Amino acid sequence: MPSEIGGLIDTLDDFERRLRTLEAPSGESLGNTIAKLSALVDNLQAQIEAWTAGRRTDAQTDSVIDAKIAAAIAAAFAGNVSITGSLTINGGLAAASLSTGGSLTAGGAVTLPDVFNTDVAAIGGSRKTVWVSGGGRMGNTA
Incomplete structure (x- = not known):
């Protein structure tokens, strides 16, 4: 076997x-x-x-992203903010400061909460008399 x-x-x-x-x-x-x-x-x-x-190249991708960001910002501020020059805001919205190289026009009341602490003698330059209320609201009696 x-x-x-x-x-x-x-x-x-x-x-x-x-x-x-x-x-x-x-x-x-x-x-x-x-x-x-x-x-x-x-x-x-x-x-x-x-x-x-x-x-797409990196530059093309960046351009698309930049356009989307600009469109989102424009939509968020539409009708509320118009900037035709440069705008600088320091701090949060509640305590922001604003500086401009040109004229600044406000359609409503201007309130300056820290105006009583400003030493105008140290600033120099020409002056005009204005009034300031206790709440920091400022105005001019023409």
């Missing part, structure tokens, strides 16, 4: 060797495989180049 099984194993091993030889790629099939792989790589490269050509 063991010799018969041994013979069967030898026969199966021989079949396996022959099958591997028959199924092994020939030089021609290897050449075809290389050509197929080369075409696949060329196709992928063309897709990558097309994608790269259509994508």
Whole structure:
């Protein structure tokens, strides 16, 4: 019995060797495989180049972001704030200070909460008499 099984194993091993030889790629099939792989790589490269050509540069992306921010700010302040020159605000909205290089026009009352602590003698320059109420509201009697 063991010799018969041994013979069967030898026969199966021989079949396996022959099958591997028959199924092994020939030089021609290897050449075809290389050509197929080369075409696949060329196709992928063309897709990558097309994608790269259509994508934005950093400067273009920054420009789009800047435009969106400017539009959001304009929408938030629409009808409330109009700036035609430079505007500097220091501090929070509740205690902000405002400086301008040109004239400043206020459509309502002007309130100066810290006006009583301002030493006008140290400032110098020409002056005009104005009144200031206890709450810091300022005005002029013409």
